[in-house]
Amino acid sequence: MTGRRVVITGMGVLAPGGIGVKGFWALLSAGRTATRGITFFDPSPFRSRIAAEADFDPWANGLGPQEIRRMDRASQFAVVTAREAIEDGGLDQGSVTPHRTGVAVGTAVGATMGLDQEYRVVSDGGRLDLVDHEYAVPHLYDYFVPSSFAAEVAWSVGAEGPATVVSTGCTSGLDSVGYAAGLISDGSADVMIAGATDAPISPITVACFDAIKATSPRNDDPEHASRPFDRTRNGFVLGEGSAMFVLEELEAARRRGAHLYAEVAGYASRCNAFHMTGLRPDGREMAEAIGAALADARTNAQDVDYINAHGSGTKQNDRHETAAFKRGLGEHARRTPVSSIKSMVGHSLGAIGSIEIAASVLAMENHVVPPTANLHEPDPDCDLDYVPLTARDWRTDTVLTVGSGFGGFQSAMVLARPDRNLA
Structure with missing residues (x-):
């Protein structure tokens, strides 16, 4: 911001x-x-x-x-x-x-x-x-x-x-x-x-x-x-x-001495203007939202410690999102743990983005990345570190959380510790 x-x-x-x-x-x-x-x-x-x-x-x-x-x-x-x-x-x-x-x-x-x-x-x-x-x-x-x-x-x-x-x-x-x-x-x-x-x-x-x-x-x-x-x-x-x-x-x-969970450091949204339910496979619009959110947060791709994915469980979305992470974060995407909590709580449509913000904040609070449940046979086209089955202890100071919606909406938010150095 x-x-x-x-x-x-x-x-x-x-x-x-x-x-x-x-x-x-x-x-x-x-x-x-x-x-x-x-x-x-x-x-x-x-x-x-x-x-x-x-x-x-x-x-x-x-x-x-x-x-x-x-x-x-x-x-x-x-x-x-x-x-x-x-x-x-x-x-x-x-x-x-x-x-x-x-x-x-x-x-x-x-x-x-x-x-x-x-x-x-x-x-x-x-x-x-x-x-x-x-x-x-x-x-x-x-x-x-x-x-x-x-x-x-x-x-x-x-x-x-x-x-x-x-x-x-x-x-x-x-x-x-x-x-x-x-x-x-x-x-x-x-x-x-x-x-x-x-x-x-x-x-x-x-x-x-x-x-x-x-x-x-x-x-x-x-x-x-x-x-x-x-x-x-x-x-x-x-x-x-x-x-x-x-x-x-x-x-x-x-x-007032409040507990500071996280800073809403950056946010951006894009629309693919492409199809009501379809997604381009290259993930360009989501990648652009990711880049804009990182710029808004005044942080770099290399600072992202965890990605809370949209991860709906449809082939189209999962492959689109994988491409977007690679495009938006470059090689750092391959070193960054990713997970989808929809594997555990389902897809609550408009509510899920906020529920995923809560999961991201709690991941930062506890330095634990929640797992992607039921991930036993990774799709070869989804070749990032999608944290299967079991939560992972992981130092988490900056989280990228993203969402994708019918109509072509693509949104990204960066959450960070409030004591980060902005110099």
Whole structure:
């Protein structure tokens, strides 16, 4: 960032197999997978019948009956993780100026589960062509308007500054944090609550990915279905979840004695303007985003200690990404450990970029690179160090995390220790 320096001082995570930051890291560092057969609805009509579901109880996570009635599942995720981030960051109503505190929430598909459920109600299970709105939940309008996610988080934490939703497909979780860091860097806000949320495990989402054969049909072995960079991979596994962060200006965070997890040192985004779902094999656009993010961070490719990959588990993406790392980092790419946590928590669409930021920060915090689970037979075309099966102790001071999304979006973020030398 070229203006004020921005740091992460609080985190909240809700992911399959791990509710809360500690549970999430326990899953990743152990290399366990949270993928299973879908339980939210009857998946038998579908090609892919597996997902990474979060064992989330809104009551147990502090939501009241009115909040549960009012909010879609994805909105509930965002509020719960924002509250965890605020508590983790040691913020309270007296320590921030409301009109200088903002919110940025990323999402790819908004209130998918709420809309799906309510359509079933108002259409009487799909029997009525002319739906009866009188049967709808009173807050159905909020499901149609993704901005309600930002509003709910802002109300929950008392933020009266900028509030927005960023929806750029599967890069939303990176882009929302990048956007929020930019507001602090240029002086438009002092504190931002930023991250992303998605709860897309619904019949309509499963049907859409079935249609383009993007998801894995390995229904007889869901635990091992997500296998990025493996020769036998055959698609990604849908997931859900949320991660939210407290972002602050560095010197202000130091003055209040906050724990400094990492600096959001650099961020960039590109679009390939090529194809809605296709990727060029040379990885040029992602490589350009990587180069721009490194320049923004005022750091060199040789300083990157770990790459948190998009690693969706589709042949097209994994090969495109491998080429992008080689193009963006040069020979240093071959010396840098890479891994994909989607192998363990699935692909939660817009939320995953923020969940991967959390994984990157925790890798720095613990000097441990989480593994790529289920990577037994590396694809010869994916010939970098993709850290298979077991976490690796590794000195990690600078992390590159990247995302790729339908529409051609390519985003990259550099996270670094705040005490780095910028001379």
